[in-house]
Amino acid sequence: MSHKVFFRSARPRHRTVVGCTLSVLALGAGLVGCGADGNPLAARPYDAADQIAYNAPAGKAKKVDPDKPLEITASDEDGRITDVTVTDARGRYVAGELSADGRRWHSTSPLAAGTHYTVTVSTEDEDGAPGRKVIEFDTSTPKSKTLKVTFGPNSGTYGVGQPVTAELSEPVKDKTSRAVVERALKVDSAPVVEGSWYWVNDKELHYRPQTYWPTHATITAHSDLDGVKVADRLWGGKSEPVKLTTGDRIVAVTDAAAHRMTVYKNDEVVNQIPITTGRPGFETRNGVKVVLGKQYVVRMRGTTIGISSNSSDGYDLNVYWAARVTWSGEYVHAAPWSVGSQGYANVSHGCTGMSNAYARWFFNTVREGDIVKVVNSNGKQMEPFGNGFGDWNVDWSKWRKGSALVADGSDGRNLSSARLRPESA
Template sequence: MSNTPHTRTVVSCTLLVAALGAGVTACGSDGNPLAANPYDAADQVSFSGPTDAGKKADPNKPLEVTAEGSDGRITDVTAVDTTGRYVSGELSADGSRWHSTSPLAANAHYTVRVSTEDEDGSPGRKVLTFVTSKPLSKKRLNMTFGPDAGTYGVGQPITAKLDQPVKDKAQRAVVERALKVDSMPVAKGSWYWVNDKELHYRPEEYWPAHATIQVHSNLENIKISDRLWGGAAKPLKLTIGEQITAVTDASAHQMTVYKNGQEIKQIPITTGKPGFDTRNGVKVVLGKQYFVRMRSSTVGIADDTSESYDLPVYYATRVTWSGEYVHAAPWSVGSQGYANVSHGCTGMSTSNAEWFFNIVHEGDLVKVVNSAGDEMEPFGNGFGDWNVPWKKWVKGSALTSGGQADTNQTDQARLRPQNL
């Protein structure tokens, strides 16, 4: 084949696009990808669906691009809709065929750019456009990302809560593949299916200090099942502050606080006494309250017993939903640094509690070691996500092993309330 401009035009236009249906335009004989009309394109492309002008393509069918003849090959294909969503695909080793590997969105306008090369290595280009039809079902899967936008500590997981259950692992994969988490600096991470209606995302290590995280969904109008399509989701942007971590050694009765890996303070403390032992493991700060009224009756301790209490508590930093805090405990100062006398919380002097309250933020980390208590639950009682080893965490993704999380770990009956 001679290396002439006319030959390159023929190569770039001798492509078969088996693309879903009609509504597709292609390049004409003058090489201008936008100049063709449907009649010119009819000699250069064919379709797997209806070919009448004005018909829309079926989003349930895969997109295929095939080189006709043996005198040219495909070198690259990009397919993107007007919202910026790219279609994943695979190109055969010999360049004869490209096919999509991710679903197309319904009611979307796509542009497909095909790069080609003839037998002499001369490049060609072809642009196709098509519009997909609307979903047959009006049922939508909507989701909400959490937490709210703002600044958080390095341990803050990302959550995605669905308004309908997704149980099938293939359907979970469709949902998860459409969720995008971008961080700067880059932090490798993965989603974990906590249950049928909730996913958590975290990095292998903690988030880098001062990172920016952006979360969004490409699921809108993507088919999940015959009766369920993706709905819209509001994107989320978070920033990460300094790395603040606290290690509570229950047997030594000391808390050591670190900032960006450097020790900045040691605090005498008391933790849970026998029968009310503080949970071991990593906990994420859930929030802070200057004042909390703590009553034993709210955590299952009967009034008028030797263990009952009703106390005003200040500088309370919460780490579990069942009532575990780091807080001021002026009534136990004599035991702090020497003995564990609380009902599960970490107590310290008022001045130390005020200092801790002011330095930590939601998303920071408190790790308890050497307690006689149970391990912190991974899910359901706050964020125990960091207690799941990374190898197990990635197995909770639908893109690796089907996303079958250990649902027993979310059983609320296992949660033992703690306070003070």
């Protein structure tokens, strides 16, 4: 059990200051008084060791329990605390509150585990003379779970629609704990854009700006959770940062009713492609999707979407120049068997098909993170999460509400795995 340790000095309990006016600043080392020669900068704060106490274990070998708040109290009945500054070895500050009477200060943000702290306490005695005491201590590392963060995607160059993801090693359900986690997950971009995290579930967060990322931007995601208390017996661990860059703004708009895809590069039309999309019963999903990856050849089978191999609708074939847009198996790919319908009718099982030449061009033009937007289809809306990156289908006001910092009244802004299977052809 922790108990208070009192620091004593040989300084007389009372001192009288004659013939000068004290100037007291509430910022640790900035406290000054006037000296015997009348110069207010001549005097220095006295050693206030006998005026303060803090809750620490006895003995230098003992370490402070980071699960408990730090408490500084005025032990001299005639003195009071004027300011407390607490920083760790990395320069991070610990927030706290000082009582109105100056008798007690306590931390309001958690201490980090396994960390060295420096505490500067400023005081004044009954005559208003300023005092100061510097305390140093280490926190223990309690037996607990470590919360690690894995950022995604891997460092590299992506399209302007690529969200940043954060996968947690442990579930975080409590709103307060989520706010602690979110404050420590930093996303910086150049140029600077407004963005926000969204809690997809207890272990997964996505980050995106209000609109697509700028072209040729640099985006860095990192965590400041190391050593930070998230919840009882749950502490943040070290995490590897990721650095992304964006390329040109590639947006492919698939008009299922017009049977045509229009591809934009930096808002200029660079190609118009005759296509076919999902036929009745297999309609292509509407909405914004993000390219998840590219494969030169993919084996597609009707059995993966519930079509019997004995059915007239069944198929088992190799598909070339395939760009994936959903985990459930929707692709943009070459479909030489349907060239006669491309530009005129929708005959696929959900994918967007085009000729070999157009598919090769599309494959070589897009990269992961580029946008494929489907309009005028009779299919259902693209899922926001769980079937690829449907993040851009969430309205910005709703997206902001997915932040734990917005939920707890903070600003929230910052200047689910699925089994892969081919679905349709």
